[in-house]
Amino acid sequence: MKVAIIGSGIGGICSAIRLKNQGFDVNVYEKNDYPGGKLSTFKLGDFRFDAGPSLFTMPHLVDELFAISNENPRKFFNYKKKKIHCKYFWDDGKKFTAYSDKKKFFNEIEKEFDVPSSTVKGYLKKAEKKYNLTEKIFLKKSLHKLSTYINTDTLKALFNVNIFQINKTLSKVNSEELKNKYLIQIFNRYATYNGSSPYKTPGMMSLIQHLENHYGTYIPEGGMHEITNSLFNLAKKIGVKFHFKSEVTKLKIEKNEIKFLEINNDKKILSNYFISNVDTHHFYTKLLGNNISHRSLKSERSSSAVIFYWCMKNIKTDLDLHNIFFSSDYKKEFESIFEKKQIYNDPTVYLNITSKDVKNDAPKNSENWFVMVNAPHHANQNWNSEIKILKEIIIKKIEKVLNIDIKGKLIKEKVYSPADLDKNTNSYLGSLYGTSSNDLFSSFLRHPNFSKKIKNVFFCGGSVHPGGGIPLCILSSKIISDLIEN
Ligand SMILES: Cc1cc2nc3c(=O)[nH]c(=O)nc-3n(C[C@H](O)[C@H](O)[C@H](O)COP(=O)(O)OP(=O)(O)OC[C@H]3O[C@@H](n4cnc5c(N)ncnc54)[C@H](O)[C@@H]3O)c2cc1C
Structure with missing residues (x-):
């Protein structure tokens, strides 16, 4: 057959x-x-970049795919667990490092935000419960077959329906439970993991956090590709x-x-x-x-992105693989993306540097910067002019927060717009995650x-x-x- x-x-x-x-x-x-x-991947001179996913x-x-093929995954594919999930930065000088080690993570929360770790522990416990109740129904089976609903897993989930917090948005759940503006923003960000807005997606989506906190984050040897x-x-x-x-x-x-x-x-x-x-x-x-x-x-459609791939020479930062420079008004940023279909004028900037972990991805004393902002899906915007303005905003934001020179270090670049994403992979309107x-x-x-x-x-x-x-x-x-x- x-x-x-x-x-x-x-x-x-x-x-x-x-x-x-x-x-x-x-x-x-x-x-x-x-x-x-x-x-996929591409090179700009001696710099290698992953084109899309970074987490x-x-x-x-x-590994399971190698196992079912009777092959040892370690002969084909290796990866290491990250000790730091992400470094977060705010315009007002606040910084936070999300460690994968639970003790360090909770200590950092208490130190930086003055929030008792029990608050976040309780929040994550609920996320775990949501994940465990839904994993078998929502992730591993077709939702459109009757057999998915006639079993004990579904009955268990139905009896616990209140835990899912489906009548509130993710942002509302986070605001009520975390009560600290920095922590709320950190946990709201998980809505972007499937291209959604934390001010619209249901509270159930806090289960995404569980994946990162429970399973950890990894970097493949040689990069995502x-x-x-x-x-x-x-x-x-x-x-x-x-x-x-x-x-x-x-x-x-x-x-x-x-x-x-x-x-x-x-x-x-x-x-x-x-x-x-x-x-x-x-x-x-x-x-x-x-x-x-x-x-x-x-x-x-889900959100899209504008990505700058920057070859950075003679630069030394204490950044990590994943770094976030937050917008000072997250709500307005998502309104701009989903309602106005415009990139916000103070966007959250995601900076991924694989050369921090994959040494051959950039020459000596250099770094490969993958700089991404959330963008609306393609709706006939003039991306050339948007990108010109955006580049200046991003450079100013990172230079101010890190107190470094970027322009003088940037030797080569490639830029990707939502329209490019659409053209390259036939992803309608350049959406990263479908709907x-x-x-x-x-x-x-x-x-x-x-x-x-x-x-x-x-x-x-x-x-x-x-x-x-x-x-x-x-x-x-x-x-x-x-x-x-x-
Ligand atoms: C910038 C960006 C960042 C992302 N970050 C992350 C992340 O950090 N972590 C994460 O898990 N996910 C991330 N994602 C999402 C993730 O990349 C996608 O969900 C996933 O890779 C999609 O895979 P897919 O199987 O749908 O195929 P796609 O990657 O969409 O590939 C479809 C393939 O079909 C081919 N094709 C299309 N039309 C035709 C045709 N008519 N004939 C023949 N071939 C055709 C295309 O050329 C393409 O190769 C990100 C995506 C992007 C774009």
Whole structure:
């Protein structure tokens, strides 16, 4: 039996590995000349950059793919646990280091914010409970099959429905429980992990914190792209066939089934099953020519980003891998992104420096700065002029907080706008995480992993259930392989 996968994003590669292990003949068709989609890499001179994701959590999900293929993951892929999750900075001079060591983390909270550690411990305990009650229902199964709801896990969750705090926003929950403006901002930030606003996403989303605090954060040896690289090598080793520069341009439907896909407007490929790893918007509008639609296409898109990749020479900072320079008005920042569709004039700046951990990523006495701000999805903004203004704002903000010169150290740059993100990976409007979770029912409104209208197609990746982000995309591949097996 043959499976044709459209797209070699992380969801597509992981699905290929699982389905090959189930005995299918698997072919992956990718429009770019490299694998990984958003999770890819490039070089600017002697500086290496990860193009998209920078935060790695739940590495056991990657290891599992080697285990089911009877391979030792350590022969392909290695990573280390970070001692510091993130360094936070505010314009008023306040600083906070989020240590992974629990004792150090709580000591730092008491020292910097004068908040008893018991307050945050209680808050995190609730996050853990939310995660444990929902993990099996929301993350590991299709939400759109009756069997998901007829079991003891769901009953247990229903009996504990109050714990989920679904009637309040994440920001409200954080304000009521943490009562310190710096801590509230730190914990509100987790809404951005799936491209949402803390002032809209439900309080249930505090479970995201649990992932970071419980499982820890990691950096792959060689950088984030090694996740793609190692899984791509594993897939090839077990016999998956990859076809690059092979854009799927059309899907032919007959009698509620895909009959064939067309590559580069020319070659026809027949298959028993088809897996879409592309944004569902692209799937319905471009590949099916709007002949069939799905209600999830109307859902609000997640936020996007503007990214500056900066080659920094002769610089020595005491920054870490992940650093955040907060906006002084977080609420206005999210209003600007989701209501006005504009980048805020005092944006929160995320600065990721892999050369702090991956020594070959930048030459001696240099650093590779990945500087990202949250942006609205592409809505015909003039990104060239926005980026010019934004660059000055970012430089001024970091220079002031760190008291260093940036302009004189910046020797080369590349910039990515939401429109570029759209073009490179066909992610509709450049959204990082498919649809947002700004609605109480977002999880249920997200596109399912199968189609009721087309029998032989399944969906994985960031625009479908359970959502965007590397761990969830990996989990989507498990859900579809289970659906196909059953
Ligand atoms: C800037 C940025 C920062 C992020 N930060 C994080 C982070 O820190 N941690 C985290 O976990 N997640 C992060 N994410 C989200 C994460 O990158 C995505 O959720 C995940 O990588 C999406 O994977 P996917 O399987 O949906 O495929 P995608 O990466 O979307 O890839 C889809 C693939 O399909 C190909 N394709 C599209 N159309 C066609 C076609 N017609 N024919 C053939 N091929 C096609 C594309 O070229 C692409 O290779 C970030 C994303 C971005 C962009």
